Amino acid sequence: MLDIVGKRYWFFLLSLIIIIPGLVGLALWGLPLAIDFTGGSLLEVRFDAGQRPPSADIVELYRDLEVSDPLAQAAGDHDVVIRSRTIDEDQQAAILEAMEQRFSSQVEVLRFESVGPSVGAEVAERAAMAVGLATLGILGYITLAFRHVDHAFRYGVAAILAMLHDVAVVLGVEAFLGHFLGWEVDALFLTALLTVIGFSVHDSIVVFDRIRENDTVYRRLSYEKLVNHSIVQTLDRSINTQLTVALTLLALLLLGGVTTRHFVTILLIGVFSGTYSSIFNAAPLLVVWENKEWRNWFRRRSSASAA
């Protein structure tokens, strides 16, 4: 039988190899926040075929109209996305008129967003609260659902740790995506993150449920073997479910519109991480806790450095 629990520290190491660079990136570059959080304006326009001006010209046009902090980015074949300080609809109309004149093209507004700074701050605050509440709710529910098992609380904590693992993975990846591709953290990103949290716990519970069931069946098995047995028994399910969710998300990613691309990418990464963490982190963590292995960590490390 596959020995997953026995190799647990290798899997923890693999997680760290993914997470640490992500966190370093996060610390170095931070997360590029969308206007949902910072306030500002976003204008997406479509020009006639072949008439799209270079981004620099659009930035100059904004400067001429005294709109500060313009940032223009080409999108698709004929579209341009321009971010700037908050502008109102009068300024927007003026910009469109100037564009049509200067670039001699019809300009169609695909999207216009303008967010005041106060909303942004509140969204960020609420989001933090939402994550906190979700954590508490899930912790409470798991403790309740596993109340007949010894140390029910541990299962909740292990699920939350695996969940934090996934949050760290997603945030780290987002830091890289933001730095290299210019993807921004918006309200949709938050939604994706919260969904990942839900799915991560979903996966952990399926494995835990098997431990809960086996606990009454295999009384004489050591806890470590019991957990490993449960993981292997649910492995087919974990992989298949992961596959079906990944397939639907891939369909959305490849065929869905640009608007949801970022959202779906984050979900895909997060859901994958969720499956990984439930198999290789959450359940093995229970064994670490059962054996109170942290008492040996220091010794092990010192012997390793001596070798």
Place this chain on the structure above:
Amino acid sequence: MTQRYRPWQIALMFLVVAIAVYLVLPSDPGIHLGPVQREVKVVRGLDLQGGLRVLLEADLPPEIEVSAEQMQLARNIVENRVNALGVTEPVVQVAGSRRILVELPGVEDQQQAIDTVQETGLLEFVEIDVANPTLTLALQGEEIRTDWEYQQAGLPTPTPRPTNTATATADPSEPTPAATSGATPASDEGAPLLHTVMTGSALRSAQVSQDPTGELVVSFELTEEGSQIFGEYTTDNVGGFLAIVLDKQVISVPQITVPITSGNGSISGNFSLEEANQLAVQLRYGSLPVPLEVVEIKSVGPTLGQDSLQKSAVAGVVGLLVVMAFMALYYRLPGLLADAALLIYAVITFAVFKLIPVTLTLPGIAGFVLSIGVAVDANVLIFERLKEELRAGKSLTQAIDLGFSRAWPSIRDSNFSTLITCLILYWFGSTFGASIVQGFSLTLAIGVVVSLFTAITITRLFLHLTLDRIELSSHRRWFGL
């Protein structure tokens, strides 16, 4: 062999599916059952059909409390204005404690729409005939007609009438005599046309204060232009009445006791604190109980919306087909049955969307597609257990029942945790009017609930219906064993 299902279960399943199919029909037949008459159709969000979304916020310092009633009142007023725009299915709702969300699908003239939503209401100071004091008192709360629009358009007032009041009008060049209710022939609408001396734009500020005797008054300050007009008018009309009119409704009729030439005046009238406050607020902000400012504008052009709708629909269908193919290939016969259950799942979920109705947005569709994955997961859990039980030598019927009962706790607990997240997401979305977040969590939650139902009832019924009479030993390959 005992029968593991009842005929009524089959009948019920067919009934549910038939109703769902009927509701999903693209012709949108609606519900017509005696007293229940309802249209049933897909409500598309702004991102799918294009339109304008405006978030308004009470423009007051954060330490000033805004009551729920005030926000509700403001919402109703904004809704009235929005309705005047003639937009189909506008959404106007209070979001959180200080915000109002306005969604206007398919709006073409964005600027006009925002102006309409934001306008403060027309405040007018209207001349009242001094000869008719009883009428003045009766005026309070009444709707009247004024000549302001005619003045604006530069037109003469429609019914010429004798001048019986000293006129000091805003625009002396215009023949705008004051109206007297008694002497004037009734106009076409039956109500007299009264003369507007000036409008709210002449006001600089207004607040509640106390006069030397301790009585509550509403004091106000006028702009330079306003003080001039008001000064002239009050000098000529001491003892006369001046009606304060908001959107053609008389809110107060104070008497002119002294000429007000300094640009600072006050209105007294045995006010309670509440009344005084209300009047001051109305003078300041027009008809809205709280001043509103636009804090967020999002608009999606119709091109982008149409494009997104088509792409996500294609993605949804492809996603469903790929998953169905996977299930059939991996789980063989049970997989095919699950596919049938999955189709029923999709139909029922969509029927629920149309019935509630859920506003479908792009993230909403993503939530729906994701819930397909959840629905499949329930089936996968069951089938894995089914296989295990079969390998352990159980008979098919036993294995089906055991597969379900053993898989159920994990299906229940895992889905519950997803529902908890959905609930929190929904709350998160509702506090600042992020309908995209709400749409996503709502569709995902509905998907999870429906998937629980179909996995437990329909997949199971299908399995028993088709498999109970099959000899396992001769068909092991059907089950991927």
